[in-house]
Amino acid sequence: MNGVTCLRSNLGNRLMRTWLILLVLGAAALPGWADDAVPDARTIRLAIERSLPLLQAGAKSFRDRSEGRCISCHHQGLVLPTVALARERGFAVDEILARAEIERVHGFYVRRQDRYATAVSNPAARQQADPFGNFNVHAGYWLWALAAEKVPPDRFTATTARLLATKQLDDGCWSFTDTARAPMQASDFTTTALAVFALQRYGAKEDAVSISHRLEAAQKWLLKTPPRTTDDKAFRLFGLNWSDAPTERRQRAADELLMDQRADGGWGQQDNMPSDAYATGLALAMLHHGGDLPVASATYQRGITYLLVRQQPDGSWFVKTRAIPTNPYFESRFPHGKSQFISYAATCWATMALLASEPAIPSD
Amino acid sequence: MAATLIVQCGGCAGNAQPVTAKSTPAATSEQPRIYIADWANHRIVRINDMRGSGWVTYGDGGNGENALRFPVGICLDSSGRLHITEQYHTRIVQMDDMLGANWRTCEPLRSDTKPVNKFAGSWICVDAAGRIYLTYDGEHRIVRVDDMNGVNRVEFGTEGSGLGQFHYPAGIAVDDSGRIYVADFDNFRVVRIDDMQGTNWVAFGSYGSERGQFINPCGICLDREQRIYVADQGNDRIVRIEDMQGTNWTTIGSFGTANEPGLLYAPTGICVDRAGKIYVTQCSSNHRLVRMDDMTGANWTSFGSGGIGFGNFASPAGICVW
Numbered sequence: 001m002n003g004v005t006c007l008r009s010n011l012g013n014r015l016m017r018t019w020l021i022l023l024v025l026g027a028a029a030l031p032g033w034a035d036d037a038v039p040d041a042r043t044i045r046l047a048i049e050r051s052l053p054l055l056q057a058g059a060k061s062f063r064d065r066s067e068g069r070c071i072s073c074h075h076q077g078l079v080l081p082t083v084a085l086a087r088e089r090g091f092a093v094d095e096i097l098a099r100a101e102i103e104r105v106h107g108f109y110v111r112r113q114d115r116y117a118t119a120v121s122n123p124a125a126r127q128q129a130d131p132f133g134n135f136n137v138h139a140g141y142w143l144w145a146l147a148a149e150k151v152p153p154d155r156f157t158a159t160t161a162r163l164l165a166t167k168q169l170d171d172g173c174w175s176f177t178d179t180a181r182a183p184m185q186a187s188d189f190t191t192t193a194l195a196v197f198a199l200q201r202y203g204a205k206e207d208a209v210s211i212s213h214r215l216e217a218a219q220k221w222l223l224k225t226p227p228r229t230t231d232d233k234a235f236r237l238f239g240l241n242w243s244d245a246p247t248e249r250r251q252r253a254a255d256e257l258l259m260d261q262r263a264d265g266g267w268g269q270q271d272n273m274p275s276d277a278y279a280t281g282l283a284l285a286m287l288h289h290g291g292d293l294p295v296a297s298a299t300y301q302r303g304i305t306y307l308l309v310r311q312q313p314d315g316s317w318f319v320k321t322r323a324i325p326t327n328p329y330f331e332s333r334f335p336h337g338k339s340q341f342i343s344y345a346a347t348c349w350a351t352m353a354l355l356a357s358e359p360a361i362p363s364d
Numbered sequence: 365m366a367a368t369l370i371v372q373c374g375g376c377a378g379n380a381q382p383v384t385a386k387s388t389p390a391a392t393s394e395q396p397r398i399y400i401a402d403w404a405n406h407r408i409v410r411i412n413d414m415r416g417s418g419w420v421t422y423g424d425g426g427n428g429e430n431a432l433r434f435p436v437g438i439c440l441d442s443s444g445r446l447h448i449t450e451q452y453h454t455r456i457v458q459m460d461d462m463l464g465a466n467w468r469t470c471e472p473l474r475s476d477t478k479p480v481n482k483f484a485g486s487w488i489c490v491d492a493a494g495r496i497y498l499t500y501d502g503e504h505r506i507v508r509v510d511d512m513n514g515v516n517r518v519e520f521g522t523e524g525s526g527l528g529q530f531h532y533p534a535g536i537a538v539d540d541s542g543r544i545y546v547a548d549f550d551n552f553r554v555v556r557i558d559d560m561q562g563t564n565w566v567a568f569g570s571y572g573s574e575r576g577q578f579i580n581p582c583g584i585c586l587d588r589e590q591r592i593y594v595a596d597q598g599n600d601r602i603v604r605i606e607d608m609q610g611t612n613w614t615t616i617g618s619f620g621t622a623n624e625p626g627l628l629y630a631p632t633g634i635c636v637d638r639a640g641k642i643y644v645t646q647c648s649s650n651h652r653l654v655r656m657d658d659m660t661g662a663n664w665t666s667f668g669s670g671g672i673g674f675g676n677f678a679s680p681a682g683i684c685v686w
Binding site: 176178179180182186270271274322327328329337338 | 551598
């Protein structure tokens with residue numbers, strides 16, 4: 001079970017009935033969606049087979065081109081859960097590249113072990129441990145990514161999780177002070193939900209009591225704070241699942257995300273933006289794995305169709321960047337020029353959404 | 365306003381700043397000076413021309429007394445005093461000159477335990493009466509105070525995308541009539557209001573890269589004819605419109621990291637001088653300013669490169685010519 005699939009929770013028949021009603025209503029309101037828009041399994045499989053090698057090669061070329069200076073806040077390790085899910089669904093992955101990515105991410109925290117350990121016990125050292133103010137973002141994403149690849153807890157991940165725990169704000173959320181890089185580094189829902197996961201998965205056993213209190217506070221924040229963007233709503237669902245929120249609250253969160261699907265079958269990053277593959281892939285993946293939205297549902301199929309018709313011939317999905325560019329520009333060799341990083345993330349989420357429709361291969 | 369001369373200071377993003385001719389030393393000089401908020405170098409820079417003559421800096425990135433931390437907005441009042449906003453401080457810094465004389469701070473922004481200003485930061489301009497206008501990124505509102513004591517503090521705006529709402533507002537400017545222009549960064553539009561009550565709210569723009577569209581509009585300023593200039597950061601272009609209907613939409617610029625005419629990467633601050641020349645900063649890794657005579661890009665000139673020494677910038681943001 002990886003970090004994505006272990007999000008699965010049973011929201012019960014009531015949730016399913018709600019969805020079915022919504023789907024029927026949605027279908028009635030959207031006559032443009034004909035039966036022939038339902039994608040076939042072979043098309044989906046081919047789409048995945050086109051994107052996977054591109055993603056793995058993209059991770060390697062980024063590593064090579066950045067000369068190890070940057071682990072990439074742009075990708076946020078999304079290739080790891082994508083590859084893990086692909087492997088689980090029986091797709092061939094380049095295990096050498098996969099292992100290199102795992103080691104790269106894990107090594108990042110190994111190298112910072114002493115600095116993080118000092119910062120845990122000495123608040124004055126926290127600035128040095130988080131010079132750019134984005135620790136909460138990368139620690140959340142990357143611990144989730146490592147969990148997806150079944151990296152077992154160790155002292156390095158425990159120290160990272162412990163430092164992450166100290167950074168919870170009084171109101172229960174995790175935030176960041178670095179310049180936003182929308183959409184991936186822009187939402188306190190993202191940082192909070194991923195922190196909830198990281199503490200659950202990698203928090204030290206001796207910290208169980210304090211972690212429990214932190215998760216409770218986080219859940220309260222997730223429940224009381226109004227979400228605005230698709231990232232907000234998707235990660236709220238993620239966080240509520242991982243903090244064991246009441247079923248009806250998770251259901252409501254899933255419904256809110258579901259209702260944002262547009263006539264074209266996609267989701268937009270925000271109300272004032274058009275649909276794109278990033279928001280659509282993210283919403284589908286979270287709804288399926290965190291909200292039990294069946295892949296056979298018309299909603300899911302419409303989303304899949306949205307993605308399939310927009311996949312580029314090279315296997316990627318293009319999404320135009322809106323992140324404030326504060327880092328030196330360079331070409332990682334992933335397509336789409338200055339939009340390469342958000343397009344990479346979009347390709348990961350879109351691929352994960354497609355993979356969800358593939359049957360899992362039973363492990364031995 | 366008949367007796368005033370418009371001195372275009374792009375204040376952070378430019379403020380059309382009417383001042384009397386006799387009170388304005390720069391108004392009689394041939395060459396306006398250029399002030400830049402050198403964001404990641406934690407300093408401001410003043411140069412006399414696009415060759416970097418007269419290079420002077422204030423701030424060294426330290427955390428000591430009178431240190432700037434990620435300055436974003438910059439403008440001058442009619443007395444030539446500098447006003448600066450920073451990304452990580454909820455305050456305005458005022459000083460008389462590039463030596464930091466009479467350093468004063470004012471904190472009209474709401475203090476909060478939450479980090480703020482994570483998008484385009486807090487920007488600033490000063491009107492003819494010396495009133496100070498700020499955008500407050502983290503709280504999605506604009507604020508005005510009469511002076512550095514925070515007198516008559518008034519705020520406007522809430523978070524959202526509707527009327528009377530902003531989402532991470534960035535550049536701010538004021539025209540001859542006192543109307544306020546805001547680059548509504550994450551709503552992909554420009555907003556004009558007549559006053560701090562939001563009277564006659566007009567918004568122009570939506571998400572995209574076509575005519576009438578913006579991606580992350582950041583800096584904003586006006587020229588002597590009250591035309592509106594916008595640094596359309598996400599589209600790597602400068603937009604000029606004649607009014608809030610978008611009349612005579614004109615653009616220049618396209619994405620590029622090479623130091624070549626017409627290429628921009630994340631234009632951020634913008635201002636127009638008395639002669640109508642357009643000055644643009646780029647917060648990206650281009651780390652340089654660009655000046656052009658007009659919207660055709662005539663006499664495109666650039667200055668700067670990445671670094672911390674002479675002629676170097678690190679993600680320059682606000683720019684002001686005075």
